[in-house]
Amino acid sequence: MITSLLIANRGEIACRVIRTARAMGVRTVAVYSDADADALHVQEADEAVHIGPSATRESYLVGEKILAAAKATGAEAIHPGYGFLSENAAFAQAVIDAGLVWVGPNPSSITAMGLKDAAKQLMQDAGVPVTPGYMGEQQDADFLGAEAAKIGYPVLIKAVAGGGGKGMRLVDSAAGFADALASCKREAASSFGNDHVLIEKYIASPRHIEVQVFGDSHGNVVHLFERDCSLQRRHQKVIEEAPAPGMDAATREALCAAAVRAAKAVDYVGAGTIEFIADGSGALSADRIWFMEMNTRLQVEHPVTEAITGVDLVEWQLRVASGEPLPLSQHDLTIDGWAMEARLYAEDPAKGFLPSIGRLELLQFGEAEGGRIDTGVYEGAEVSPFYDPMIAKVIAWGDDRDEARERLGEMLQDTAVWPVRTNASFLVKALQHPDFAAGRVDTGLIGRDGEELAQPPVPDADTLRAAASSLVPATIAPGLRLNAPPRRTAWFLLDGEPVEIEVDGGSDEPSTGVLVTEQGQAWLLTPWRRDGAHGAADASGAILAPMPGKVIAVDVAQGQTVTRGQKLLTLEAMKMEHTLTAPFDGTVARLEAAAGQQVQVDALLVQIEEAA
Ligand code: ADP
Numbered sequence: 001m002i003t004s005l006l007i008a009n010r011g012e013i014a015c016r017v018i019r020t021a022r023a024m025g026v027r028t029v030a031v032y033s034d035a036d037a038d039a040l041h042v043q044e045a046d047e048a049v050h051i052g053p054s055a056t057r058e059s060y061l062v063g064e065k066i067l068a069a070a071k072a073t074g075a076e077a078i079h080p081g082y083g084f085l086s087e088n089a090a091f092a093q094a095v096i097d098a099g100l101v102w103v104g105p106n107p108s109s110i111t112a113m114g115l116k117d118a119a120k121q122l123m124q125d126a127g128v129p130v131t132p133g134y135m136g137e138q139q140d141a142d143f144l145g146a147e148a149a150k151i152g153y154p155v156l157i158k159a160v161a162g163g164g165g166k167g168m169r170l171v172d173s174a175a176g177f178a179d180a181l182a183s184c185k186r187e188a189a190s191s192f193g194n195d196h197v198l199i200e201k202y203i204a205s206p207r208h209i210e211v212q213v214f215g216d217s218h219g220n221v222v223h224l225f226e227r228d229c230s231l232q233r234r235h236q237k238v239i240e241e242a243p244a245p246g247m248d249a250a251t252r253e254a255l256c257a258a259a260v261r262a263a264k265a266v267d268y269v270g271a272g273t274i275e276f277i278a279d280g281s282g283a284l285s286a287d288r289i290w291f292m293e294m295n296t297r298l299q300v301e302h303p304v305t306e307a308i309t310g311v312d313l314v315e316w317q318l319r320v321a322s323g324e325p326l327p328l329s330q331h332d333l334t335i336d337g338w339a340m341e342a343r344l345y346a347e348d349p350a351k352g353f354l355p356s357i358g359r360l361e362l363l364q365f366g367e368a369e370g371g372r373i374d375t376g377v378y379e380g381a382e383v384s385p386f387y388d389p390m391i392a393k394v395i396a397w398g399d400d401r402d403e404a405r406e407r408l409g410e411m412l413q414d415t416a417v418w419p420v421r422t423n424a425s426f427l428v429k430a431l432q433h434p435d436f437a438a439g440r441v442d443t444g445l446i447g448r449d450g451e452e453l454a455q456p457p458v459p460d461a462d463t464l465r466a467a468a469s470s471l472v473p474a475t476i477a478p479g480l481r482l483n484a485p486p487r488r489t490a491w492f493l494l495d496g497e498p499v500e501i502e503v504d505g506g507s508d509e510p511s512t513g514v515l516v517t518e519q520g521q522a523w524l525l526t527p528w529r530r531d532g533a534h535g536a537a538d539a540s541g542a543i544l545a546p547m548p549g550k551v552i553a554v555d556v557a558q559g560q561t562v563t564r565g566q567k568l569l570t571l572e573a574m575k576m577e578h579t580l581t582a583p584f585d586g587t588v589a590r591l592e593a594a595a596g597q598q599v600q601v602d603a604l605l606v607q608i609e610e611a612a
């Protein structure tokens with residue numbers, strides 16, 4: 001058994017690998033870029049090596065730096081995670097040539113499956129059904145157009161070197177073919193450095209079904225059943241589950257046998273995934289499921305397989321890489337219950353799923369029986385613009401599909417992240433979508449109904465009233481009648497937007513801001529201050545603290561002339577920075593604040609005297 005392991009990755013997958021390695025008594029070495037100096041994987045590893053600037057091309061994608069880090073720390077083996085260098089055959093070979101253990105398949109298997117056209121040809125020769133289409137060498141536009149017509153529209157043009165849902169074009173008719181081909185080739189050349197494409201029949205009501213396979217260096221290959229990853233957005237997986245809804249025993253048997261044949265055809269060692277596309281317009285049947293591609297690494301969604309089989313796939317990877325035989329044989333492997341995973345992203349569905357970067361001031365995950373959170377961040381950590389903005393994978397298990405689905409919904413609903421935006425409420429709505437709930441899912445569901453799913457949630461009126469009531473003093477409201485509950489309305493700011501809320505009661509010790517968390521979303525509710533706002537100054541030029549906090553910077557000096565809008569100081573309150581600015585042109589008549597000072601609400605910080 002190896003005794004030390006370098007993880008050539010970051011984020012949740014690095015933490016995931018470290019967890020198992022540690023449990024097995026294997027010493028772990030992390031690598032990190034500038035942006036990741038304080039990252040969770042760095043904290044969790046026994047040792048960490050800095051490998052360069054934040055850009056992946058200068059750090060995580062530089063094989064020589066990874067090898068140097070392994071050498072410097074005496075790491076015996078390298079686990080590549082997924083993405084980055086995981087499917088880079090040249091890097092795998094370099095690891096082996098350096099006398100280290102590569103936790104992955106033989107480089108020749110990676111090469112064989114690396115290009116989609118060659119992989120399909122190889123699979124067809126091995127008797128694995130492949131998606132009908134053209135996968136040859138000819139790349140001439142007229143020739144490919146004729147092939148597309150032969151296959152019959154709609155067709156999919158795919159970059160042979162593509163990945164991550166990129167480099168694909170769906171074409172409905174001959175009229176759009178030439179343009180789609182040209183644009184696909186352009187994208188392929190710039191993203192993957194290879195403009196070769198293949199043409200495939202576009203499968204109606206497509207379902208993405210994949211099989212987890214595992215091989216060892218003694219010639220054994222088993223499968224660990226299927227996963228369904230049909231809930232996708234722009235060809236990228238959003239929610240995955242195992243097993244696949246509507247999969248009968250005979251179809252499963254045929255599909256998994258085809259997957260094992262595929263793995264054996266490339267002498268596969270380690271964890272791999274065979275991806276198939278299924279015609280989901282009717283019941284699943286083996287003659288309407290075709291090989292799409294093989295991912296020669298651990299898959300993002302591997303936890304759902306672990307949840308239904310009880311196998312730790314990373315443990316198997318480390319054992320197999322150490323030369324041990326597979327811990328279980330095929331007939332020892334069974335499916336127990338149902339598992340579902342959602343990819344929680346720092347992104348804003350209401351803004352076209354734009355990444356939402358920044359500090360995770362609040363990070364709370366929901367819990368459920370049998371639940372699991374795989375994350376690479378912590379409260380206070382930064383979501384940086386350099387990498388995939390995944391916050392966590394949220395995984396639920398249940399006796400059956402509905403139980404797993406409901407538990408996953410609960411976990412996501414109770415997730416609270418702020419001020420970074422997430423797709424949690426989008427995921428909750430997707431889980432509740434009637435078609436998804438019924439197990440009728442195809443890869444087009446989000447494309448059809450995504451706009452509705454992406455609508456930002458609105459906090460419940462009762463929740464808002466309770467939150468608002470904690471922000472106002474319990475004074476007797478005007479017009480209060482005896483025997484009637486004290487009711488009045490007041491203005492607040494909900495994430496900066498003015499809202500009028502009916503409050504009851506009030507509080508003896510009103511706070512100055514509260515986070516409302518609900519439906520997987522968090523909003524900051526603060527009292528509306530009429531004196532010039534959150535606020536800074538009224539007409540008198542008195543700059544008051546809008547809430548209790550700490551002065552973190554003072555940008556002006558006593559007597560200084562300032563212009564309207566000029567930054568005076570920065571206050572940190574409610575874990576947020578508030579900039580206070582000059583309300584008009586004038587001079588700093590009084591300066592009562594110093595950096596580092598704690599101030600109470602309404603404390604005078606600066607007095608501006610208006611210019612004559
Ligand atoms: P999965 O099927 O596990 O979701 P994907 O193919 O979507 O796998 O990719 C897994 C990870 O690898 C993602 O983080 C994705 O962004 C990254 N990835 C995959 N292929 C590429 C590629 N060709 N270039 C850059 N990143 C890639």
Ligand code: ADP
Binds near residue numbers: 164202293
């Ligand atoms: P990548 O390497 O980017 O993961 P894949 O070949 O695995 O590329 O395809 C990604 C996704 O595109 C699939 O999960 C599926 O949703 C869709 N897709 C791929 N091929 C087809 C097809 N022939 N018909 C319909 N949808 C397809």
Ligand code: MG
Binds near residue numbers: 164275293
């Ligand atoms: Mg794929």
